Amino acid sequence: MSTTYHEPFDSLSEDARNIHRALASVIEELEAVDWYHQRAECTQDPELKEIVLHNRDEELEHAAMGLEWLRRRIPSLDEHLRTYLFTSENILAVEESAGDGESGGSNTSAPGSDLGIGSGKGGN
């Protein structure tokens, strides 16, 4: 079981537990990407550099898979990725165009309402 829960395990739904599992996995994959990237940067051995960069790129693939799983289950993540990914404008200009500012997105949910996480919707 993960040691990074911030709420009592028994209080979390199975959806919330799965979201946690996926987030923890993405965090671990990205941490590995950083480690491999640093090693590749520092090694003087060309063959080792090639191997380490290959490994880094596999971790990026794993991170992308986890992120996609999350995108399909968290509507606000889907919205943000659709806004910011695969654009070529200045990123802050994209935020302004989206009218997002620092309002936290277009989430109009009242405080304390369902966050729309793990609703089982999506799958697209």
Ligand SMILES: [Fe+2]
């Ligand atoms: Fe991995």
